[in-house]
Amino acid sequence: MDExxxxxxxxxxxxxxxxxxxxxxESGPAFELIVRGLKYLTSINIMSSKGIQDKQVIAMAxxxxxxxxxxxxxxxxxxxxxxxxxxxxxxxxxxxVYQNNLGGTDWKETGELISRxxxxxxxxxxxxxxxxxxxxxxxxxxxxxxxxxxxxxxxxNELKGTGTSERVxxxxxxxxxxxxxx
Numbered sequence: 001m002d003e004x005x006x007x008x009x010x011x012x013x014x015x016x017x018x019x020x021x022x023x024x025x026e027s028g029p030a031f032e033l034i035v036r037g038l039k040y041l042t043s044i045n046i047m048s049s050k051g052i053q054d055k056q057v058i059a060m061a062x063x064x065x066x067x068x069x070x071x072x073x074x075x076x077x078x079x080x081x082x083x084x085x086x087x088x089x090x091x092x093x094x095x096x097v098y099q100n101n102l103g104g105t106d107w108k109e110t111g112e113l114i115s116r117x118x119x120x121x122x123x124x125x126x127x128x129x130x131x132x133x134x135x136x137x138x139x140x141x142x143x144x145x146x147x148x149x150x151x152x153x154x155x156x157n158e159l160k161g162t163g164t165s166e167r168v169x170x171x172x173x174x175x176x177x178x179x180x181x182x
Contacts, residue, residue, distance in 0.1 A: 004030045011037030019043040035060040043069040048076075057081030061088035071096040079104055086110070086117050096125040103130030111142015115149075123151045131157035133164045136179070140171040155180035 007030040010017065017038050022031075022045070031052070035041075041064055046052060052075040061084040068091055075097075082102055085095070095118070114121065124143075131139065136154050143149055152175050154168070165179035 007033040016040045021045040023047045035063045045071040047073040054081040058084040061085045069094040073098040094123045098127045107135040107138035108142040111139045115146040125153040128156040133161045140168040151176045153178040
């Protein structure tokens with residue numbers, strides 16, 4: 001069955017659908033049709049062996065500003081897509097990103113941006129996203145004044161070295177922090 005045809009059926013017959021899970025999923029025209037057509041989605045969970053790129057994440061973020069829960073596993077978007085999620089989805093209460101290369105610098109700034117742009121966020125999971133000890137601490141510094149954050153899971157990153165978990169926890173005393181190393 002053609003993916004676009006199925007996407008058209010979803011949009012036509014279930015326009016008020018609130019939750020969607022796509023396992024495994026190839027990005028393409030069908031994905032964009034779904035995220036542009038299902039305006040009432042409040043929860044989306046995507047696992048993709050083919051990879052969701054920045055372009056698709058940006059389209060989703062811009063099309064679904066009222067999304068409350070977003071889980072992206074085994075995707076291929078980078079910091080541009082991640083920034084688009086942060087800047088365009090202010091209603092998120094849960095954000096889970098797993099097995100994705102979000103490494104890089106400026107994690108303190110990213111944490112501060114999350115604190116400002118995602119004020120309702122309760123749960124943030126960034127598992128196996130190429131954080132290292134220093135960037136995990138920077139992220140915690142940026143999240144230190146987040147008004148609602150209750151849980152941060154940065155497990156399965158490259159957090160080798162003693163003291164990472166303790167340092168992150170000390171920066172976020174009211175947050176349940178998980179830092180399991182790989």
